[in-house]
Amino acid sequence: MQNITVEELKARIDAGEKINLIDVREPDEYATFNINGQLIPLGQIQTMQIDELEDKKEEEIILYCRSGARSGQACLFLEAMGFSNTKNLVGGMNEWQEKFGAQ
Numbered sequence: 714m715q716n717i718t719v720e721e722l723k724a725r726i727d728a729g730e731k732i733n734l735i736d737v738r739e740p741d742e743y744a745t746f747n748i749n750g751q752l753i754p755l756g757q758i759q760t761m762q763i764d765e766l767e768d769k770k771e772e773e774i775i776l777y778c779r780s781g782a783r784s785g786q787a788c789l790f791l792e793a794m795g796f797s798n799t800k801n802l803v804g805g806m807n808e809w810q811e812k813f814g815a816q
Contacts (some may be wrong), residue, residue, distance in 0.1 A: 714788040717775055717800045733774045735766075737787045737804070742779060746806060746815050750775075755783045758790055764768045770796050777802035777809075 725732060726748070734750035736743055743752045749803040753763065755778070766774070774796060781803050788799040802809075 715798075715800045716787065716793060716803045718803055719812050721811075722775060722802060722812060733769055733772055735774055735776045735784075736776045737776055737783050742806075745761065747812065748809065750777060755787050756786070758760075758794070760781075763791075763794075765787075766791070771798070773798045775800045778805045780807050781805040797800050808810060 722732075734748070735814035736747055736752045737755040737758060738752070740752065740756050751765075753766070757763065774791065776787045776791075776799060778784040778787075781801055782805075784805060785801045788801045791799050804811075
């Protein structure tokens with residue numbers, strides 16, 4: 714697992730880069746504020762309901778949550794399942810909103 718900062722991620726999004734962005738928060742958190750990542754709550758990842766990710770095992774996947782803790786767990790779990798390039802968003806949506814607001 715590698716880390717990525719909110720500044721690095723925002724720059725890549727702003728540049729129009731195609732990114733596999735996964736939000737591992739719960740649906741109510743996602744509904745409150747999100748940055749258009751695919752919602753797959755951590756519990757679904759941990760119970761292996763990740764068929765939609767299977768074709769991305771060799772691609773970069775950036776995971777995020779509220780603070781970076783759950784997404785860190787998700788990165789480690791995916792790595793154990795054979796995913797080779799996971800990145801955790803340090804500080805998660807808390808850090809994003811602190812730096813950039815709820816755009």
